[in-house]
Amino acid sequence: MARQTSEVESVDAPKYAALSRDIEECKREPGTTLDMLHAVQRHFGYLEPQAVGMVAEALGLTKAQLYGVATFYTMFFFEPKPPVIARVCVNLSCHLRGAQEILHTLEEAAKEQHDAFEVEEVMCLGLCEQAPALLVNEEAVGQVSAEEALEKVQASVAGSSS
Numbered sequence: 001m002a003r004q005t006s007e008v009e010s011v012d013a014p015k016y017a018a019l020s021r022d023i024e025e026c027k028r029e030p031g032t033t034l035d036m037l038h039a040v041q042r043h044f045g046y047l048e049p050q051a052v053g054m055v056a057e058a059l060g061l062t063k064a065q066l067y068g069v070a071t072f073y074t075m076f077f078f079e080p081k082p083p084v085i086a087r088v089c090v091n092l093s094c095h096l097r098g099a100q101e102i103l104h105t106l107e108e109a110a111k112e113q114h115d116a117f118e119v120e121e122v123m124c125l126g127l128c129e130q131a132p133a134l135l136v137n138e139e140a141v142g143q144v145s146a147e148e149a150l151e152k153v154q155a156s157v158a159g160s161s162s
C-alpha cells in the first residue's frame with residue numbers, strides 16, 4: 001500500500017530540518033548554489049523536488065532554474081537511487097588487473113539482492129596505481145579482488161540500513 005503524503009512528510013521531516021540548517025549555513029556565503037544542491041542530494045539521495053523548492057526559495061530562484069544548473073553536472077541524480085553506489089573503473093590499468101571480474105561479481109550480487117545497491121562503470125578514477133579501483137559511494141577502494149570489493153559494498157549496504 002502506498003504511503004500517505006502526511007506519512008511521507010513525517011518520515012522525511014528530519015531530512016527537511018537538516019537541509020534547512022544546511023541552507024541557512026550556506027546562505028552566509030556567496031556562490032553556494034551547488035553546495036545547497038549537494039546538501040539536498042546528501043539528505044535525500046537525489047534532488048527531491050520539495051527540497052529543491054526550499055533551496056529555490058532561499059536563493060530567490062525558480063526550481064526550473066536550479067534544475068537547469070543541476071542538469072549541467074553528472075553528479076546529480078533526478079530520481080531516487082539506492083543508498084550505495086559502486087563505481088567500478090574499467091579503464092586500461094584497472095581492466096588489466098581484474099576490473100571486469102569485479103564488475104561482473106557486483107552486478108550479479110546487485111541483481112540477487114534486488115538492487116540493494118547500484119553498480120556503474122566509470123573511466124579512470126585517478127587511482128591507477130591502486131588498480132583495480134572502485135568508489136563505494138565517496139570511499140576509494142583499491143587493489144582489491146572481486147570478493148573483497150563485494151565485501152566492501154556489502155558492508156556499506158549494511159551500514160546504510162542500520
Ligand code: FES
Pocket residue numbers: 089090091092093094095123124125126127128129131132133
Ligand atoms: S585506470 Fe582505473 S583508476 Fe585509472
